[in-house]
Amino acid sequence: MDYRIEKDSIGEVRVPADKLWGAQSQRSFENFPQDAELMPKSVIYALVNIKKAAAIVNNRQGKLNEEKRELIVFACNKILLGYYDDQFPLTVWQTGSGTQTNMNVNEVIAHIANKKAGEDIIHPNDDVNMSQSSNDVFPTAMHISTILKIKEKLLPEIRQIIEVLKDLEEKNDIIKTGRTHLQDATPLKLSQEISGWRTMVERDLESIHNASQALRKLAIGGTAVGTGINASKDFGSEVASELTKQLDLEFESDTNKFYQLASKSALVNVHGSIKALASDMYKIANDIRFLSCGPRCGIGELIIPANEPGSSIMPGKVNPTQVESITMVSIQIMANDMAISMANSQGQLQLNAYMPLIIYNMDQTVSLMSKSLACFREHLLVGLVANKEEIENNLENSLMLVTSLSPHIGYDKASQIAKYAYENKLTLREANRELGFASEEEFDKYVNPENMV
Numbered sequence: 001m002d003y004r005i006e007k008d009s010i011g012e013v014r015v016p017a018d019k020l021w022g023a024q025s026q027r028s029f030e031n032f033p034q035d036a037e038l039m040p041k042s043v044i045y046a047l048v049n050i051k052k053a054a055a056i057v058n059n060r061q062g063k064l065n066e067e068k069r070e071l072i073v074f075a076c077n078k079i080l081l082g083y084y085d086d087q088f089p090l091t092v093w094q095t096g097s098g099t100q101t102n103m104n105v106n107e108v109i110a111h112i113a114n115k116k117a118g119e120d121i122i123h124p125n126d127d128v129n130m131s132q133s134s135n136d137v138f139p140t141a142m143h144i145s146t147i148l149k150i151k152e153k154l155l156p157e158i159r160q161i162i163e164v165l166k167d168l169e170e171k172n173d174i175i176k177t178g179r180t181h182l183q184d185a186t187p188l189k190l191s192q193e194i195s196g197w198r199t200m201v202e203r204d205l206e207s208i209h210n211a212s213q214a215l216r217k218l219a220i221g222g223t224a225v226g227t228g229i230n231a232s233k234d235f236g237s238e239v240a241s242e243l244t245k246q247l248d249l250e251f252e253s254d255t256n257k258f259y260q261l262a263s264k265s266a267l268v269n270v271h272g273s274i275k276a277l278a279s280d281m282y283k284i285a286n287d288i289r290f291l292s293c294g295p296r297c298g299i300g301e302l303i304i305p306a307n308e309p310g311s312s313i314m315p316g317k318v319n320p321t322q323v324e325s326i327t328m329v330s331i332q333i334m335a336n337d338m339a340i341s342m343a344n345s346q347g348q349l350q351l352n353a354y355m356p357l358i359i360y361n362m363d364q365t366v367s368l369m370s371k372s373l374a375c376f377r378e379h380l381l382v383g384l385v386a387n388k389e390e391i392e393n394n395l396e397n398s399l400m401l402v403t404s405l406s407p408h409i410g411y412d413k414a415s416q417i418a419k420y421a422y423e424n425k426l427t428l429r430e431a432n433r434e435l436g437f438a439s440e441e442e443f444d445k446y447v448n449p450e451n452m453v
Contacts, residue, residue, distance in 0.1 A: 020087045022107035022124060028090050028100035036091045039101045039356065040363040042149055044088045045080060046141035047105045050220065051128055052076035053242035054235075058130045061232055067117075068127055075112035075122075084108060092360040096353030098138035102129070131231035135261055135351055136222040142267065142359045147215040148247065149366045150208065150270070157373040158205045158277070164381045165198040175449045176301060176391045177398045182290075184400045187449045190301075190386055197284045204277035211273040214266040216250055218243075222257025225350040264344045264352050267362060274365055275337040278330040285323040285330075285376070288384070292320060300390045305383030322380035329372040336361040395449060402428050404446045405438060413437045 003014040008023035015026045052073055059069035078084065087108045094100045106124035113122040122128065129137075169191045176193070178185040221236015223229050228236070236253030243251045254260045294300030295318075310319030339361050343354035352358075395401075399418045406414040413435075421431035432443055 020084065020108045020111040021089075021104055022111070024100065024103040024124075025090065025107050028094055028104070032091050032094045032100075034091070036093055037360060039088065039090055039092055039098075040145065040360060041085065041088075042145035042363055043098075043101070043141050043359055044085075044105065046144040046148070047102060047137065048076050048079045048109070049144065049243060049246055050132075050137055050140055050239065051105060051109055052080075053239045053246060054130065054132055055128070056242050057235060057238040060238070061235070063130060063232075064127065068113075068122060071113035071117055071122055072109060072128060074116055075109040078112055079108065084112070092356045094356060096355060096357075097134050097351060098141075098355050098359075099134035101356070102134040102137050131223070131235045132220075133223040133230075135224050136219040136226075136236075136257065138355055139219040139260055139264070139352075142264070142355060142362070143215040143218055144243065144247065144251070145359065146267065146270065146362055146366065147212050147249065149363065149370075150212050151249065153370040154274070154366050154373075155205065155209065157370045157377075158201060158208070161373050161377050161381070162198060162201050162205065164377050165194055165201065168381065168384060169194040169198060172386050174386055174388060174391055175395060175453055177394045178400070184398050186400050186403050187395060187398065187452050189453050190391070192453065193287075197287070200280040200284065201277070204273065204280055207273040207276060208270070211266075211270045215270060216252060217254040217260070217266070218251055219254065219257055219260035221253045222261050226256075226258035226261045228257065258350065261351055262347050262349070264340075264347070264355070264358055267358055268341055268344045271337050271340050271362055271365060274369060275333055278333040278365075278369065281373070281376070282327050282330040285320075285326050288380070289320050289323045294390075299394070301387050301394065303385040303387050304380060307379050320380075322376050326372045326376045329368050333365045333369060336365045396427070399428060401447050401449065401452070404448070404452050405432075405443070408442065408446055409437045 002017035004017050005012050006015045006023035006026065007013075008027070010023075010027070013023045013026050015022065019026075021029075055064060055069050055072035055076075058064035059066060064072075088101070088104055090101050090104050103124065106128040109128045110122045110124040113128075114120045172190040172194060174190045175187050176190050178188045178193075218236070218240055220239045221228055221231055223231050236257070240251040240253045243249075288302060288304065291299050292302040292304045295303070304318065304320055304322075306318045307321060310317035310321070340358050343357045344352065346352070346354050399421055402414045402418045402421075405417070414437075417428060417431045417435060417437060420426070420435060421428050424431065426434070428447060429443060432438055433440070438446070
């Protein structure tokens with residue numbers, strides 16, 4: 001392989017000739033795990049957008065000349081078009097401030113810009129990183145990448161899940177047996193059961209949207225420790241305004257940069273709201289798992305789509321694979337939440353040095369949840385069908401319909417009817433007839449599922 005020699009403050013380092021990064025990127029590439037988890041592309045693009053905005057602001061403030069501004073903006077635009085995705089090879093498991101990834105972006109931008117200029121006039125630190133520090137740029141990128149991904153990927157999928165649940169709710173006005181503690185309970189409508197699922201997701205949508213608004217406040221302008229050293233007083237606010245124009249989403253530079261550098265609680269809160277969605281999706285999926293178990297030897301009140309053969313040995317078996325997939329995803333998201341919470345708690349003095357871990361887990365969570373919701377909706381919810389015959393059979397056999405008799409004959413007598421029916425394999429009507437606690441007319445009047453829902 002051909003190499004070129006690059007220099008940094010430590011000395012010389014060999015960089016493969018076909019790579020656009022510089023000495024600091026190469027050192028990081030060599031010093032930390034390779035063939036491991038890479039910094040998410042969404043973070044790289046967020047960093048590039050920040051560099052573009054910073055160049056425009058530095059030029060406006062008289063710090064960066066017109067030629068350098070144009071070259072940096074040109075390089076940023078080329079990266080954002082996806083031409084150089086292979087030039088960002090650094091792992092998540094690097095310095096906790098994300099400094100190496102920030103420098104990777106600075107060096108690639110400088111290399112592309114200098115190639116365009118035909119000479120080395122753009123310096124990765126002096127020009128691309130002007131008025132910035134990894135300590136304010138990286139957390140700014142974390143906020144930008146997260147809120148954009150939530151807006152563009154996650155929230156639309158949640159809204160589509162809600163619409164499908166609304167459709168299922170409207171189609172299934174069927175009275176069925178309720179169940180608490182996995183035991184028979186008083187009846188309800190299938191539509192009412194589904195309405196509970198729908199409301200869970202609606203409330204989670206509201207929570208995620210509200211929590212994510214805090215991500216509009218950015219660390220940019222705080223530089224190394226929050227004081228804004230080497231940046232103008234207005235640099236953070238002006239960069240936030242440029243990012244608002246670039247990304248069509250309103251941002252502002254936080255009034256307290258010390259908070260933004262030291263704490264990642266805004267991200268903790270956002271992830272916590274996504275974790276709540278994951279826990280609710282686990283519950284919804286698990287309900288469907290129970291209600292569809294069978295088809296002949298279980299509850300069997302719901303029929304799930306047959307997407308693929310369920311067994312390599314049992315012909316004709318259909319398994320709730322979408323349920324299994326999204327519940328595994330939900331568990332992963334809960335684990336990610338623990339990692340993010342722990343990482344935030346470990347910030348020391350003026351900086352949290354666990355930022356790559358936080359954003360890697362956040363990025364995975366948003367991606368996994370978005371993709372899993374789409375699969376769950378398309379391959380399970382859309383094709384979910386009520387088994388009306390089994391629902392009616394189960395309702396007819398339910399002993400808990402006796403609950404409606406309790407106010408009229410007393411709890412003890414109603415309990416005797418239920419136990420007598422169960423022990424003698426009778427219906428409630430037959431048990432009441434033998435025990436004589438209520439007349440046939442009273443039984444018909446009070447034990448009526450229509451009046452119990």
